[in-house]
Amino acid sequence: MTPPRQPLFVAxxxxxxxxxxxxxxxxxxxxxxxxxxxxxxxxxxxxxxxTARDGIYLFVLWGALIVAARLLAPRLDELPPDTDPDEG
Incomplete structure (x- = not known):
């Protein structure tokens, strides 16, 4: 008899x-x-x-990356239910 398989999808x-x-x-x-x-x-x-166009592009990109990281960071700290904080 085969053991039951893990569900394919997670919560x-x-x-x-x-x-x-x-x-x-x-x-x-x-x-x-x-x-x-x-x-x-x-x-x-x-x-x-x-160089002006390149510089403007780089600073706009830099700002967008900062904003993206700022939006992602607070939600990374939240743990989903049914997870162990000690798990990797």
Whole structure:
């Protein structure tokens, strides 16, 4: 006789908590990739790059990453029901 299998799906609060932690883990990677985007832009006429445009992009991206981290951080502290804080 085979033992009963674990359920395929987890409870929604646990699922949301895991996806939120995944988003917090991937945020720095996405930010690093997006910081490299200005290197892919075409130079302007005469082959010169627009440092003003690049700088504005980087500061807006930096601010957006700060806001995203600020929105994610408070909810990372909340534990979903039926979880043990000592579990990894």
């Amino acid at each position: 929604p609060p646990i699922y949301r908590s895991r996806r939120l932690r995944d988003a917090a883990r991937i945020l720095p990677v996405v930010g690093a990739v997006l910081m490299l985007v200005p290197m892919l832009w075409e130079p302007g006429p005469g082959g010169a790059r627009s």
